[in-house]
Amino acid sequence: NAGVTQTPKFQVLKTGQSMTLQCAQDMNHNSMYWYRQDPGMGLRLIYYSASEGTTDKGEVPNGYNVSRLNKREFSLRLESAAPSQTSVYFCASSYSGSGVYNEQFFGPGTRLTVL
Amino acid sequence: SQQGEEDPQALSIQEGENATMNCSYKTSINNLQWYRQNSGRGLVHLILIRSNEREKHSGRLRVTLDTSKKSSSLLITASRAADTASYFCATGLVEYGNKLVFGAGTILRVKS
Numbered sequence: 001n002a003g004v005t006q007t008p009k010f011q012v013l014k015t016g017q018s019m020t021l022q023c024a025q026d027m028n029h030n031s032m033y034w035y036r037q038d039p040g041m042g043l044r045l046i047y048y049s050a051s052e053g054t055t056d057k058g059e060v061p062n063g064y065n066v067s068r069l070n071k072r073e074f075s076l077r078l079e080s081a082a083p084s085q086t087s088v089y090f091c092a093s094s095y096s097g098s099g100v101y102n103e104q105f106f107g108p109g110t111r112l113t114v115l
Numbered sequence: 116s117q118q119g120e121e122d123p124q125a126l127s128i129q130e131g132e133n134a135t136m137n138c139s140y141k142t143s144i145n146n147l148q149w150y151r152q153n154s155g156r157g158l159v160h161l162i163l164i165r166s167n168e169r170e171k172h173s174g175r176l177r178v179t180l181d182t183s184k185k186s187s188s189l190l191i192t193a194s195r196a197a198d199t200a201s202y203f204c205a206t207g208l209v210e211y212g213n214k215l216v217f218g219a220g221t222i223l224r225v226k227s
Contacts, residue, residue, distance in 0.1 A: 004157075031213060042119075042203060043158070043217040050213070058214070090157055096213035101146040101165065104215065106157035 001026050004107035006091050012113045013081045021076040021110050023091030031096040032074035033104065034058075034066060036087040043090065049074055050096065081114045088112070119147075119204045119218035127224045134191040136221040138204030139184075146207040147180055148215065149189050151200045158203065161189075196227040 007022045030051045035043040045058030047066040055066050065077045088111050092104040122137045146165045150158040164171045164180045171178050177190040191198055201222050205215040
């Protein structure tokens with residue numbers, strides 16, 4: 001099992017460019033998450049998907065869109081990149097349900113720089 | 116502001132010593148989790164403790180939870196150089212479903 005995979009690992013964009021970060025998991029998890037990590041800030045939730053076909057905003061959704069393509073894949077899109085979106089992006093997945101609390105499994109991250 | 120805040124921000128100890136990290140939070144939780152992050156890598160889950168539990172052990176890890184004080188501690192016994200990493204607490208808020216809110220982390224350095 002590969003766990004959670006993310007592509008690309010590194011990316012440099014110019015202000016105003018768009019890109020999509022890809023995430024896939026092979027653990028049959030129903031919930032998937034996108035976080036960003038900035039120095040000294042810990043991880044902040046951008047968007048999450050509790051199950052296939054549903055998505056909801058997290059703490060910092062502005063400037064991002066997501067697509068839960070199927071149960072395995074959850075993509076994050078930056079429509080018009082800004083320097084403030086320079087960060088490390090992590091995708092995670094878990095099996096979740098009402099009253100069921102489980103660990104999240106994380107991908108290796110994408111280091112994004114916006115010039 | 117952060118829901119979970121770790122203390123200390125950084126900790127440096129000798130190999131073989133114990134390391135204690137603390138996490139405080141503000142609102143009611145249904146579970147609290149600890150994660151480790153090695154430099155440049157993704158987070159790895161260490162341990163989960165539910166709100167009705169007070170203590171859990173996993174190998175050299177011991178986690179306590181005091182819901183009356185809204186705090187948790189992570190103890191790593193007999194630390195090794197390989198324990199050098201950042202450690203994050205993450206709280207599952209009662210009104211937040213299955214999502215987690217992460218603290219800013221404690222940077223642990225174990226010197227050999």
